[in-house]
Amino acid sequence: MSDVLQSLFVLGTSHHATPLDVRERFALTQPQALELQQRLHGHEGIRECLVLNTCNRLEIYGLADRIERVDEIRELFCEKQNVPIELFQQYAYSHNNLEALQHVLEVSTGLDSQMVGETEILGQLKQAYTKARDAKCTGNVLNRLFEKSFQAAKAARSQTGITRGQISIGNVAVDLASRIFGQLSKSRVLLLGSGEVGEKTAQALKSRGADDIAVSSRTFENAHKLAHELGGSAIDFEDFKAQLEHFDIVICSTAAPGTILDRSIIAQSMKRRPERPCFLIDLALPRDIDPAVEDIENVYLYNLDDLSTIANENLTARKAEIDNAREILKKHAWNLWLQLRRRELMRNI
Amino acid sequence: MLNEIAMTDKNAFAVAAAIYGGAFAFGLVALLMRRVYPRAVMFALLVGGFLIQTLGLNLRGAEIKACPLGNIFEVAQFIAWSLVLLFFIIGPAFRLRLLGFFTAGLAALLAAGVFAVPAWDRAYPPGIFGGNPWIELHAALAIFSYGVFAILSLVSIMFLIQQHGLKKKQFKGLYQYLPSVQQLDLMAKRLLITGVIVLSASLIFGSIFWVNNHELVPVFKLTATCLIWLGYLTVFVLRIQKKLVTRRHAIATIILFVLAIASLWPVQSARDSESQATGAPLRVER
Numbered sequence: 001m002s003d004v005l006q007s008l009f010v011l012g013t014s015h016h017a018t019p020l021d022v023r024e025r026f027a028l029t030q031p032q033a034l035e036l037q038q039r040l041h042g043h044e045g046i047r048e049c050l051v052l053n054t055c056n057r058l059e060i061y062g063l064a065d066r067i068e069r070v071d072e073i074r075e076l077f078c079e080k081q082n083v084p085i086e087l088f089q090q091y092a093y094s095h096n097n098l099e100a101l102q103h104v105l106e107v108s109t110g111l112d113s114q115m116v117g118e119t120e121i122l123g124q125l126k127q128a129y130t131k132a133r134d135a136k137c138t139g140n141v142l143n144r145l146f147e148k149s150f151q152a153a154k155a156a157r158s159q160t161g162i163t164r165g166q167i168s169i170g171n172v173a174v175d176l177a178s179r180i181f182g183q184l185s186k187s188r189v190l191l192l193g194s195g196e197v198g199e200k201t202a203q204a205l206k207s208r209g210a211d212d213i214a215v216s217s218r219t220f221e222n223a224h225k226l227a228h229e230l231g232g233s234a235i236d237f238e239d240f241k242a243q244l245e246h247f248d249i250v251i252c253s254t255a256a257p258g259t260i261l262d263r264s265i266i267a268q269s270m271k272r273r274p275e276r277p278c279f280l281i282d283l284a285l286p287r288d289i290d291p292a293v294e295d296i297e298n299v300y301l302y303n304l305d306d307l308s309t310i311a312n313e314n315l316t317a318r319k320a321e322i323d324n325a326r327e328i329l330k331k332h333a334w335n336l337w338l339q340l341r342r343r344e345l346m347r348n349i
Numbered sequence: 350m351l352n353e354i355a356m357t358d359k360n361a362f363a364v365a366a367a368i369y370g371g372a373f374a375f376g377l378v379a380l381l382m383r384r385v386y387p388r389a390v391m392f393a394l395l396v397g398g399f400l401i402q403t404l405g406l407n408l409r410g411a412e413i414k415a416c417p418l419g420n421i422f423e424v425a426q427f428i429a430w431s432l433v434l435l436f437f438i439i440g441p442a443f444r445l446r447l448l449g450f451f452t453a454g455l456a457a458l459l460a461a462g463v464f465a466v467p468a469w470d471r472a473y474p475p476g477i478f479g480g481n482p483w484i485e486l487h488a489a490l491a492i493f494s495y496g497v498f499a500i501l502s503l504v505s506i507m508f509l510i511q512q513h514g515l516k517k518k519q520f521k522g523l524y525q526y527l528p529s530v531q532q533l534d535l536m537a538k539r540l541l542i543t544g545v546i547v548l549s550a551s552l553i554f555g556s557i558f559w560v561n562n563h564e565l566v567p568v569f570k571l572t573a574t575c576l577i578w579l580g581y582l583t584v585f586v587l588r589i590q591k592k593l594v595t596r597r598h599a600i601a602t603i604i605l606f607v608l609a610i611a612s613l614w615p616v617q618s619a620r621d622s623e624s625q626a627t628g629a630p631l632r633v634e635r
Contacts, residue, residue: 161383165520175525179515182529274594277531298595300515310520 007067008141008340010103011074011094012052012059015114018091025083028053034131036060036080041137043076045069048139050132050146052107054124056114061104063141070094098337104145105329108153109162117162117318122153141340148339152332156325164321165314169197170204172310173281173302177205177249180279180300185209190247191230192240192260194222197283197304198253202230205249214247216240218254244269251281252288262290270296281307358412359470361405362426366460368398369429369453376450385526391449392440395456399433402460406430418488421613422463422470427489428610429459431496439500443536445528451503459499469614484558490551491574495609497544498581501537502606505599508533512596534595538588541602545585548578573612580605 013026028036033053040049040060046069049062060073074092078085095103103112108125110117129146132138138146157163166172174184181187189210191202194217202213213232217223220234227234235243244250244265254260261280266289270278274297282289282303294301356364372394379386406426409417417423436452439445463469507527514524527533552574559566584601587593593601 175520176515179511179524179527179529180531182532274591275534277595294516297597302518306518310518313521 007064007069007096008062008100008145009064009067009070009094009096010059010061010100011070011092012057013088013092014057014059014112016112017093022087022091023056023058026058026081026088027055028058028081033058034135036077037132037137038135039080040073040076041135043069043072046073048142049137050128050142052125052128054121057107057112059107061100061142061145063139067096070096098333101145101337102329102333104149105152105156105333106326108146108149109156109325109329110153111156111162111322111325111329115167116315116322117157117164118167119157119163122150126150140343144340144343145336148332148336152329152336155332156328159328160321160324162318162321162325165310165317167311167315167318168200168204169283169304169307169311170201172307172314173201173251174204174208176300176302176310177210177279178208180277181248183209185211187212187248188246189213189232189249189251190235190240190244191215191226191232192250192252192288193217193254193256193284194219194226195253195255195283198251199226199230201251201253201281201283206230210249214243241265245272247278248276249279249281251283253283254288256284256288257286259290260288261293263292263296266293266299267296270299274298283307356404356408358405358408361401361408362460363464365398365402365405365429366457366464368394368401369433369457369460372398372453373450373457376447376453380450380523380526383522385446386450388449391453395433395436395449395453398453398456398460399430399437402426402430402433416485416489418492419473420469420471421466424492424613425459425463425469427492428495428499429456431493432456432459432499435496435500439536439540443532445504445507445532445536446526447507447523447528448500448503451507452500455499455503481558483554487551487555487558490547490554494544494548494551497540497547498602498606498609501540501544502603504533504537504540505602508537508599509596509603512599530595534598537599537602541581541585541588541598545581548581552578569615573615577605577609577612580608 013023015023018026028051030053033051037049037051040046040051040062045065047063047065049060052059052061060077062069062073064070074088075085078088106112108122110119110121113121125146129138133143166175177184177187184205187205187210189202189205189212191198191213194215202215206213211231213227213230214235215223215227215230215232216235216237216239217226218237220236223234223237241261244261250261252261266278266280277298277300280289280293280299280301282301285304287303289301289303291301291303293299372391375394376386376391406417409423413419418427432452433456436448440448440452508530511524511527511530511533514520514527515530555574559571584593584598584605588598
């Protein structure tokens with residue numbers, strides 16, 4: 001019992017080694033995850049536990065009386081999910097003690113995420129921790145571990161470029177829009193077509209303050225439905241060219257076989273708004289906007305390749321920062337490990 | 350009280366120029382390290398430089414018993430001072446990123462650059478403004494408007510850099526820290542309006558003096574000043590009519606500012622020649 005920290009563990013699967021179809025078999029709904037957490041906590045020899053359940057990972061953090069308990073947890077999980085234990089063993093990983101500490105720190109920082117440095121995982125981890133703590137599934141060790149991991153994540157993010165630059169098409173577009181308009185709250189957005197990437201880009205703009213969104217699509221019902229989801233209005237596809245001058249940001253993601261916006265249309269529209277810039281985002285393949293519009297004064301045209309290039313370069317830059325971030329986290333992990341051991345020893349004395 | 354200060358006006362100007370240069374270097378190092386400099390530090394450095402430059406202008410003013418605008422050296426110091434003063438008004442109100450960095454650079458260039466040619470600080474006859482407060486107000490307003498046009502040209506440069514980055518699809522380095530093109534363009538418009546109003550007011554006050562003393566105003570100075578004013582007025586009218594906007598507007602304001610600064614030397618030379626021709630006594634050489 002004096003060396004209880006020797007059985008701090010994490011057991012899980014993630015996008016790194018587990019294909020999507022297999023992850024689907026391991027996936028839990030949130031109520032199922034909470035139920036599993038409760039069940040594990042009631043399991044003999046498990047002092048503390050937390051289940052982290054996201055679309056890319058399922059992880060069980062715990063503190064047991066001995067490390068062999070991990071095998072029991074594995075069996076319990078497979079039995080509950082009705083998956084062969086061999087399958088789970090093929091894809092699952094487990095870390096103990098200091099390695100487990102380092103792992104949780106890397107997960108909370110976003111180093112272990114599919115999009116390196118993304119911050120959503122930290123929110124998910126905080127949520128999982130709050131639920132586990134409220135359910136009294138965590139105790140002294142895991143509480144300290146997760147609270148410190150949030151601090152370590154903040155330190156690693158601020159001291160390295162791990163979160164610098166946007167890495168999704170939508171957020172890259174939002175960044176560019178901010179460089180053109182500053183605040184987006186007064187920018188009017190027109191979404192042409194109902195493609196998924198276009199919709200996500202419009203949502204990203206909306207999340208950063210662009211409230212005035214109009215949707216136009218060849219099928220008016222689709223436009224109406226999407227406009228309703230985005231809290232905007234629908235415009236008849238035949239009318240959008242006449243109204244073009246009223247929009248600051250135009251997102252094109254139609255399935256049209258050729259261009260729908262040529263140089264003369266944009267030039268005509270810009271004549272009526274010479275002082276106000278226009279940001280054109282062409283996410284369609286084949287392209288919806290004639291590349292010649294790029295030469296028009298105060299018009300900024302970005303296509304899917306441009307946005308992808310920026311996102312990929314940002315991602316590469318983030319990856320180059322992984323080692324620096326890992327070094328910072330190692331120090332935090334080691335300090336935390338010493339603190340936890342000291343506390344456990346004091347508790348036992 | 351100013352007599353008790355051990356520092357000479359020239360030393361004060363040199364220290365101020367060094368602080369502005371230091372502020373610019375500080376911003377540059379931060380940007381090269383791909384970090385945003387702390388605004389408070391930049392602001393504090395500019396305040397330090399500004400206070401010392403104010404002291405220098407006061408010492409010089411106390412010596413000549415007039416507004417120190419009698420030679421190129423003093424005019425350049427006054428423009429740099431106006432530029433930094435305007436930054437203190439615009440910077441915190443509109444929170445234009447990197448404006449402090451660019452202001453520090455131009456202020457350092459103006460304040461330190463005039464040390465390069467000692468002849469620019471040549472002595473001039475006492476009572477250059479003839480003890481007429483209107484003509485002193487005219488000179489001070491004219492130079493202040495140059496300060497406005499200086500900051501306008503900085504905003505225009507920032508606009509052109511940001512626009513170039515957006516057009517060429519550049520997103521790293523300086524581009525990501527600059528304000529948006531729309532913010533910069535709007536600020537440029539406001540500064541142009543302010544500058545034209547101040548310069549026009551200056552010319553109105555100057556014309557009151559000129560009507561009664563036209564023989565005291567060198568023709569070249571009058572022509573150059575009126576041409577600069579006409580240039581800015583034309584840009585202003587075209588901008589209001591939305592015929593000269595964004596990129597072309599930015600280029601026009603930069604060119605006009607360069608011409609305005611470049612005209613200072615011949616204007617000053619014309620005035621010196623006039624003084625020598627009339628045999629007016631020169632102030633004691635510094």
